[in-house]
Amino acid sequence: MLFDAHNHIQAVAFDGCLPEVLARAAGAGVGRMMACGTGAKGDWERLLRLDDTHRQAISVSIGLHPWYVATADLGWKVTLEKILEDRPFRIGEIGLDKSSRADAGIEDQMKAFLWQLDLAEERGLPVSIHCVGAWDYLHEALARRDHLRYMLHSFHGSPELTETFARKGAYFSIGPRSLSAGKRTPEACLAKIPPERLLIETDAPDSPLPEAIFPTGPNEPARLRDVCTRAARLTGKSVEELEKLTFDNTERFFSIP
Numbered sequence: 001m002l003f004d005a006h007n008h009i010q011a012v013a014f015d016g017c018l019p020e021v022l023a024r025a026a027g028a029g030v031g032r033m034m035a036c037g038t039g040a041k042g043d044w045e046r047l048l049r050l051d052d053t054h055r056q057a058i059s060v061s062i063g064l065h066p067w068y069v070a071t072a073d074l075g076w077k078v079t080l081e082k083i084l085e086d087r088p089f090r091i092g093e094i095g096l097d098k099s100s101r102a103d104a105g106i107e108d109q110m111k112a113f114l115w116q117l118d119l120a121e122e123r124g125l126p127v128s129i130h131c132v133g134a135w136d137y138l139h140e141a142l143a144r145r146d147h148l149r150y151m152l153h154s155f156h157g158s159p160e161l162t163e164t165f166a167r168k169g170a171y172f173s174i175g176p177r178s179l180s181a182g183k184r185t186p187e188a189c190l191a192k193i194p195p196e197r198l199l200i201e202t203d204a205p206d207s208p209l210p211e212a213i214f215p216t217g218p219n220e221p222a223r224l225r226d227v228c229t230r231a232a233r234l235t236g237k238s239v240e241e242l243e244k245l246t247f248d249n250t251e252r253f254f255s256i257p
């Protein structure tokens with residue numbers, strides 16, 4: 001069975017076709033998934049509804065994504081704390097992004113990120129982290145947080161960067177973008193990830209699927225089967241071995257009983 005460690009199944013893109021998307025995921029052997037919040041307009045409400053209706057197959061992480069820091073409701077921190085009091089959610093997707101997709105500057109993103117990391121530490125919750133072009137800020141944010149459990153989602157760093165975070169105890173989630181990371185050979189990055197901290201994800205519907213590697217079609221949780229097959233080939237493991245390894249790692253990371 002496969003565990004999609006990071007997606008956005010609550011996204012508007014799946015409105016009107018959710019039963020079919022989930023049936024295709026089940027057909028591809030995706031038995032569980034972690035739906036990650038963003039804090040875009042209406043996103044957290046959609047997650048709460050999914051939690052009410054699909055708790056068996058879908059777990060939830062909640063957080064304010066760096067793309068939406070400037071447009072978040074003024075009371076977002078109070079809302080987030082209240083949701084975490086009521087529901088056993090994890091924290092994510094949160095992080096730092098220096099690309100033009102982010103609506104706030106890096107210093108404001110950092111404030112929101114640090115506050116959410118503090119919250120995760122206080123409550124002992126695992127965190128799903130997004131980082132684009134802001135590794136120096138990420139190092140600073142994670143310094144002296146020895147007990148924080150976190151994963152770097154859609155990870156595709158250099159072997160040196162992978163090694164640095166591996167030493168700090170990070171988990172690494174590999175998705176379509178990781179497996180087609182331009183000039184950097186994904187094999188070299190994968191070789192530096194401790195096997196017990198490797199996860200796989202689709203990031204559906206967000207990450208586009210590179211045509212050269214994946215058959216054409218939209219990104220949805222069922223495509224985790226393709227991610228697993230590709231990652232197995234690159235790590236020299238059998239598909240069955242990688243499937244079991246990443247499922248167990250993901251359950252352990254998120255403390256799913």
Ligand SMILES: [Zn+2]
Binds near residue numbers: 203
């Ligand atoms: Zn995501």
